[in-house]
Amino acid sequence: MSQHAVLDPQAHRDLRVAMQxxxxxxxxxxxxVTVPVEFRQVQAHFPILFHKNPAxxxxxxxxLFGFENGENLFLKDGQWDALYRPLALAIQPFLIGRSADGEGPAQVHIDMAHPRAGHVDGVRLFDDAGEATPYLEDTAGKLGLLDAGYRECADFFAALKAYDLLEPFTLEVELDDGARRSLVGFHIINEDRLRTLDAAALGExxxxxxxxPIFMALASLSHLTDLVARKNRQSVHA
Incomplete structure (x- = not known):
């Protein structure tokens, strides 16, 4: 269960957070989760898919990092095997907090129940003078970028809906060892529909x-083949 607290230089002066x-x-x-503002960086390494919340x-x-719950094919020998780490992972265990109406200044919160929080081998958040360390400053910048990205998502998905640019996507994969994996319940950009849009729609x-971001999401799908190759390599060394 989460245990959120407003980050405070006095209460959390000696707190350490694991980065590895x-x-x-x-x-x-x-x-x-990823947001359009980082699609350019994400598409260089990972497939970008879209998922609808049934609620x-x-x-x-x-x-996308794997083909089944709990599988991350980019974790390798205690290292992150890609040159980019999506913001939603990079900022853990921090989050942006706001008032109930969503207005007012944002505050940096920390989930004290997260396994990264309070790790003995972690990095300090504040120095002896109570000032933010470079790690915390960098994380705060990522939090701001992610928060802005979340706020822009509503307009982005409204546009995809208005132009009917999302289509259901299912992937069936047969691995080298004969095992099968399926990806279901996702959507991708409908490239054919995008091609039919007139100049006015594309201009808007x-x-x-x-x-x-639409083009970046389309380009990212080439990494589905890379992800299958990662899975096959993992199976060989398992």
Whole structure:
């Protein structure tokens, strides 16, 4: 269960946070949420898929790391085997907190129940003078970027819906050892539909800043083949 607290230089002066990639520290996940503002970086390494929350029918984007729950094919020998770490993973165990109405200044919160929080071998958040360490300053910057990305998502997905640019996606994979894996319940950009949009529609998407993330999401799908290759290599060395 989460235990959120407003980050405080007095209460948390000696608190340390683990930075290293580790399954036991929360990295054993097949995907994490990503936002359009980072699609350019994400698409260089991971497939970007879209998932609908059945509770409210809202879409969100995910960076895909594996084919089944708890599988992260980018965790390798205690290292993160990619040059980019999506923001939603990179900021753990921190989050942005706001008032109940969502307005007012944002505050940095920390989940004290997260396995990264209070780790004896972790990095300090504040120095002896109570000032933020470079690690905390960097994390705060990532939190701000992620928070801004979340706030822009509503317009992005509204545009995808308006132009009917999402289509269901299912992937059936047969591995080298004969095992089968399936990806179901996801959506991708409908490339054929995108091609049929007229100049006015494309201009509106471009002006709103949505066209580039759309292209980045499409480009990212080439990494599905890479992900299968990672799975096959893992199976050989298992």
């Amino acid at each position: 990639p580790d399954a036991e520290l929360g990295d054993a996940v097949m995907s994490c 409210d029918d809202r879409f969100h984007a995910v960076a 998407l471009h002006t709103a800043g949505h066209l580039m």
